[in-house]
Amino acid sequence: MNEQPRPTRRNEIRAQNETLILRAAEKVFAEAGFGGATMQLIADMAGLPKANLHYYFPTKESLYRRVVQDIFEIWLQAAAAMDDAPGPVEGIGAYIDAKMEISRRHPDGSKVWASEVMHGAPVIQDYLETTLRDWTRGRAALIQRWIDEGRMAPVDPNHLLYMLWATTQHYADFGHQIETLNGGRALSDRQWQAAKESVKQIILRGIGAL
Amino acid sequence: MNEQPRPTRRNEIRAQNETLILRAAEKVFAEAGFGGATMQLIADMAGLPKANLHYYFPTKESLYRRVVQDIFEIWLQAAAAMDDAPGPVEGIGAYIDAKMEISRRHPDGSKVWASEVMHGAPVIQDYLETTLRDWTRGRAALIQRWIDEGRMAPVDPNHLLYMLWATTQHYADFGHQIETLNGGRALSDRQWQAAKESVKQIILRGIGAL
DNA sequence: CTTCAACCTGACCATACGGTCAGGAAAAGA
DNA sequence: TCTTTTCCTGACCGTATGGTCAGGTTGAAG
Structure with missing residues (x-):
């Protein structure tokens, strides 16, 4: 398991954005709890538009689970x-x-x-x-x-x-x-x-x- | 401090309802966190209309603080x-x-x-x-x-x-x-x-x- | 009984939230 | 180059939330 995908430009962007989102999400979830956290706040902290978060993580819960x-x-x-x-x-x-x-x-x-x-x-x-x-x-x-x-x-x-x-x-x-x-x-x-x-x-x- | 008010019917009701609300609030806040808790849920659990909660505790935060x-x-x-x-x-x-x-x-x-x-x-x-x-x-x-x-x-x-x-x-x-x-x-x-x-x-x- | 203050509540409101979507930009493959 | 897939995003939507309020009810005081 966990085999690395070929390091093309595409995959690089994906990996980078996922990391960005996960880092921001960890912080926001920790500070506000699941209920208090908002996708907008996570997006702002990650420096991405909110809709982009939903592209990588369909729902708030899927992001939280990760x-x-x-x-x-x-x-x-x-x-x-x-x-x-x-x-x-x-x-x-x-x-x-x-x-x-x-x-x-x-x-x-x-x-x-x-x-x-x-x-x-x-x-x-x-x-x-x-x-x-x-x-x-x-x-x-x-x-x-x-x-x-x-x-x-x-x-x-x-x-x-x-x-x-x-x-x-x-x-x-x-x-x-x-x-x-x-x-x-x-x-x-x-x-x-x-x-x-x-x-x-x-x-x-x-x-x-x- | 903490002197008891005269135990008239009025004060009795007040004390009773406050306890009811606080007990429900404790449970809901514990289960859902401040952000995830809703006044409606606390009201339902206490068996009171939501507006009644706001009579005793003006805001969600004041209730939480207690x-x-x-x-x-x-x-x-x-x-x-x-x-x-x-x-x-x-x-x-x-x-x-x-x-x-x-x-x-x-x-x-x-x-x-x-x-x-x-x-x-x-x-x-x-x-x-x-x-x-x-x-x-x-x-x-x-x-x-x-x-x-x-x-x-x-x-x-x-x-x-x-x-x-x-x-x-x-x-x-x-x-x-x-x-x-x-x-x-x-x-x-x-x-x-x-x-x-x-x-x-x-x-x-x-x-x-x- | 009358008066007054405390208590109660259904209906309502503005806001903010999670999530969607159409359509455009950019990269990969042929 | 052309085509296809992936990536990106502003604008939008339905819903649920915290909080308000006008008007009614109930208990206390005189």
């Missing part, structure tokens, strides 16, 4: 960090690092996902029931294996996973609140590093892996 | 659990218990708050900058005191607070996802208990308080 799928793909890739690790310290540590990095680089995507789930996942329910459920089962089993091997304390793997998602995504989804509490300034490099370390330290010690 | 304020009040009250505690185990443990209980009892309010913050807190920015900031400073100082007294490991108090918020509110905001991963069934009493215990155990051990 935005949600994209962030989900990014998260799935980050999960690989956990797989080929010798133990919980490396595996979960790397997973936290990866998810925190995503929260920093793709805060808008994270917010769109959060919004979607909060509203009952009307357009990606199938993902939750298939891909996400399978992924979760696999990692829960991996964690259970670590527990059985005595490499960490016996904690419920599912609740541990929820905690990992919650803490890391919080820095994206509630970034505005954190920024406000930080004196109105975005977290600096140093502060992001400290956040990562804090999260890793508390969780890894919390599961008895340190 | 909903957000209400959940914030509830959270502030829960925070008291942390104050008069001898140490981190009791204080933070009680705070987690209280916040988890709120996530269970008021999931819609939590979602509305999350939405509001995610979208840049357009209507409650002043709360973040005053009440929340003050509250946060106070608790961070309390945690720092516990650290200085050697009752817990030296962790950044702010990041610990973020983690507490993230993990507890996750069970409300991402309740739908958790439910889906739980086989489509809402968490049972037993499972909620297990969730509470898991969160408390990992965090309290994570901060070296156990």
